[in-house]
Amino acid sequence: MFEKPRGTRDFTPPETAKHRFVERAFRRTAESYGFREILTPTFETVELFKARSGPGIIDEMFTFTDKGGRELALRPEFTASVIRFYLSDLRSAPKPLKVFTLGNCFRYEEPQKGRYREFFQWNCEIIGGPSLEADAEVIALADAGLKSVGVKKTEMRIGYIGMLRKYLDFPPEVQAKLLHLLDKKRMEELEKAMTDIGAVDKCEKVCSVALLKGDGEVLDQAERLLGDAAKESVDYLRRLGKQLALYGLEDFVYDLGVVRGLDYYTGMVFEIDSPNLGAEKQVGGGGAYSLADILGGEAAISTGFAVGVDRIVLAAEQEDVKMTPSPLDAYVIPIGLSMRAKAFEILKKLRVEGLAADIDLVGRGPSKNLDYANSIGALHCVLVGEKETAKGLVALRDMQTGKQAEVKVESLTDALRSAKRQSIK
Numbered sequence: 001m002f003e004k005p006r007g008t009r010d011f012t013p014p015e016t017a018k019h020r021f022v023e024r025a026f027r028r029t030a031e032s033y034g035f036r037e038i039l040t041p042t043f044e045t046v047e048l049f050k051a052r053s054g055p056g057i058i059d060e061m062f063t064f065t066d067k068g069g070r071e072l073a074l075r076p077e078f079t080a081s082v083i084r085f086y087l088s089d090l091r092s093a094p095k096p097l098k099v100f101t102l103g104n105c106f107r108y109e110e111p112q113k114g115r116y117r118e119f120f121q122w123n124c125e126i127i128g129g130p131s132l133e134a135d136a137e138v139i140a141l142a143d144a145g146l147k148s149v150g151v152k153k154t155e156m157r158i159g160y161i162g163m164l165r166k167y168l169d170f171p172p173e174v175q176a177k178l179l180h181l182l183d184k185k186r187m188e189e190l191e192k193a194m195t196d197i198g199a200v201d202k203c204e205k206v207c208s209v210a211l212l213k214g215d216g217e218v219l220d221q222a223e224r225l226l227g228d229a230a231k232e233s234v235d236y237l238r239r240l241g242k243q244l245a246l247y248g249l250e251d252f253v254y255d256l257g258v259v260r261g262l263d264y265y266t267g268m269v270f271e272i273d274s275p276n277l278g279a280e281k282q283v284g285g286g287g288a289y290s291l292a293d294i295l296g297g298e299a300a301i302s303t304g305f306a307v308g309v310d311r312i313v314l315a316a317e318q319e320d321v322k323m324t325p326s327p328l329d330a331y332v333i334p335i336g337l338s339m340r341a342k343a344f345e346i347l348k349k350l351r352v353e354g355l356a357a358d359i360d361l362v363g364r365g366p367s368k369n370l371d372y373a374n375s376i377g378a379l380h381c382v383l384v385g386e387k388e389t390a391k392g393l394v395a396l397r398d399m400q401t402g403k404q405a406e407v408k409v410e411s412l413t414d415a416l417r418s419a420k421r422q423s424i425k
């Protein structure tokens with residue numbers, strides 16, 4: 001017996017169905033917003049992720065050396081790959097470039113519920129768009145994606161990292177350290193670090209601003225606390241609020257403590273939580289960033305987000321969203337060996353006509369076959385018997401009601417289709 005690697009999961013058919021349900025909803029929503037899907041490699045050079053996130057990322061990744069001595073890493077996220085791809089091949093594409101991707105990512109984390117070493121993300125980016133409109137479009141898309149799954153109990157928190165960057169106007173490494181401590185809410189260490197650089201007077205205000213969360217009123221408070229350093233950011237967030245209203249999106253809070261872990265975020269930042277999920281409640285996050293220049297290309301305004309598919313499945317389960325797989329339309333049962341050829345003929349026809357159909361592969365008797373069909377959730381059984389076949393008929397059994405009726409073979413597909421329509425209603 002072998003065990004699966006720590007932090008990875010196998011997905012049973014019903015679990016896979018839930019996963020695919022969420023992915024389908026995300027894909028459809030992204031397409032309805034004019035985003036197009038791209039695919040990037042599952043592994044990239046270690047250097048790419050180091051350039052994006054700093055050398056510390058090495059400890060958080062699955063890295064390996066290939067047979068040619070190249071240092072590679074399984075992707076921990078998508079943005080670095082998307083921007084690398086943009087710089088190498090998509091730079092001349094018409095702007096704004098709206099792309100999304102769905103797939104697995106790998107992080108060397110301590111596994112727990114909602115946190116895995118292999119997990120799945122839905123990632124959307126707008127590259128080269130005017131920032132306010134692009135920011136609103138990605139926030140609206142993230143929100144619409146969750147709603148399209150049926151997940152309603154979420155909290156969207158929107159902030160602006162540019163405000164704290166402007167107020168903590170120190171050399172980049174110092175600023176990065178302070179923001180990191182703020183991100184992790186390590187306030188005592190933050191106070192010590194600010195005392196060390198002789199800026200303890202700013203500490204109280206920074207901490208107060210980082211705690212501001214609520215409606216437009218918190219923007220006024222931030223302005224009162226930070227003065228001019230907050231003006232531009234606050235104006236931006238007010239305009240963003242108006243832009244989001246054009247999407248009918250008013251169900252969000254301003255949260256000036258949203259920092260996000262990475263240095264490349266420049267302006268708007270947002271996070272989405274599902275309060276039902278306990279410790280790992282963050283289901284998505286993103287913001288406006290500048291990465292193309294960090295990866296050695298020409299600067300391009302970008303904004304994007306990543307939503308965790310696994311956590312959305314958990315959130316949807318909590319909210320009793322039905323994520324049932326498409327059931328089998330028909331299970332074909334030959335009554336006796338002599339009917340197998342006819343049964344296969346009918347099976348083939350159903351499959352060609354686009355219905356999901358299966359047949360007994362092990363030669364069970366009719367009643368065992370009905371039990372089996374029940375256990376796999378087939379909507380109908382098609383019983384192919386000698387007497388009925390002679391009259392061009394089959395018996396069609398509705399597995400939910402147990403009702404059985406004779407149907408002409410040539411009308412079987414229509415009968416199954418109309419039953420399916422009824423069951424969807």
Ligand code: AMP
Pocket residue numbers: 077107109114115116117118119120121282283284285286306307308309310311
């Ligand atoms: P991040 O790139 O860290 O902002 O992650 C974006 C989203 O991916 C998070 O909000 C989570 O929903 C999800 N996520 C991140 N890491 C994990 C993980 N180890 N396991 C499951 N989901 C994750």
